[in-house]
Amino acid sequence: MLTFSSSDRVFVLTGAGVSAESGIPTFRGVGGLWRNYRIEEVASPHAWHRDPRLVWEFYSMRRRVASAAKPNPAHFALAKLENILQGHLFVCTQNVDNLHEQAGSRNVVHMHGQLFKSRCDTCSHPPFDDANLYEPPAEVPRCECGGRIRPHICWFGEVPFELDQIYHALDQCTLFIAVGTSGVVEPAASFVAHVAGRARTVYVGPENPANASSFTECYLGKAGEVLPDLLGAL
Ligand code: NAD
Numbered sequence: 549m550l551t552f553s554s555s556d557r558v559f560v561l562t563g564a565g566v567s568a569e570s571g572i573p574t575f576r577g578v579g580g581l582w583r584n585y586r587i588e589e590v591a592s593p594h595a596w597h598r599d600p601r602l603v604w605e606f607y608s609m610r611r612r613v614a615s616a617a618k619p620n621p622a623h624f625a626l627a628k629l630e631n632i633l634q635g636h637l638f639v640c641t642q643n644v645d646n647l648h649e650q651a652g653s654r655n656v657v658h659m660h661g662q663l664f665k666s667r668c669d670t671c672s673h674p675p676f677d678d679a680n681l682y683e684p685p686a687e688v689p690r691c692e693c694g695g696r697i698r699p700h701i702c703w704f705g706e707v708p709f710e711l712d713q714i715y716h717a718l719d720q721c722t723l724f725i726a727v728g729t730s731g732v733v734e735p736a737a738s739f740v741a742h743v744a745g746r747a748r749t750v751y752v753g754p755e756n757p758a759n760a761s762s763f764t765e766c767y768l769g770k771a772g773e774v775l776p777d778l779l780g781a782l
Pocket of ligand 1: 562564567568569727729753754
């Protein structure tokens with residue numbers, strides 16, 4: 549069980565594994581969400597330029613899956629932690645679903661974007677809420693400026709969002725907790741190395757991540773079972 553002092557600054561990084569028990573398949577697991585698609589054909593700027601309708605077909609499918617999902621005990625445990633630690637907790641997720649928010653978390657940084665937001669691929673109009681499904685034979689939606697409306701997602705080859713804010717929080721943190729992330733996708737995979745040596749570093753998931761050697765502790769098990777216990781002193 550983890551204990552916290554008033555001087556602690558806690559950074560939580562979540563990955564696809566935290567949503568697995570909510571029915572949203574992980575990226576590298578055998579779940580099937582990505583199985584029928586080659587990732588480079590649906591989640592890269594190149595894919596968007598080559599076949600935007602296929603990209604929207606994929607993200608419409610993901611919107612449908614995520615719409616049906618409900619938060620699990622791991623999401624609720626983190627929302628409770630935010631209530632207790634207030635401004636001393638920073639939650640950074642690689643997930644594009646909104647399950648942290650559904651569980652009650654108010655301050656979540658989505659470094660890879662948000663599934664239920666879209667934006668223009670041409671003009672600087674800010675991203676907007678959008679839960680629509682754009683599936684063929686529907687056409688790709690257009691902005692007033694004539695540009696195409698794309699998912700507000702950080703694709704492979706693009707720069708993640710909010711990196712200044714994220715590294716500022718990493719520089720301050722005394723306790724780093726990663727949950728359900730394989731430790732392969734950069735830059736998130738290197739966050740633990742960034743804080744190692746000066747912060748306690750904890751991993752939660754059913755198997756060791758690729759960067760396990762950078763963690764001081766690994767708690768093996770499902771997030772929904774391990775995390776509430778680990779934070780149970782609260
Ligand atoms: P990943 O798919 O590479 O790794 C998932 C990790 O979760 C694995 O290490 C696995 O062992 C672990 N895991 C599986 N079940 C778990 C459980 N019940 N509890 C805890 N951990 C569990 O995911 P990643 O590291 O987040 O990177 C993949 C990329 O794919 C991310 O950029 C993310 O944006 C994207 N993605 C997002 C979602 C989502 O929004 N829910 C889903 C799939 C993929």
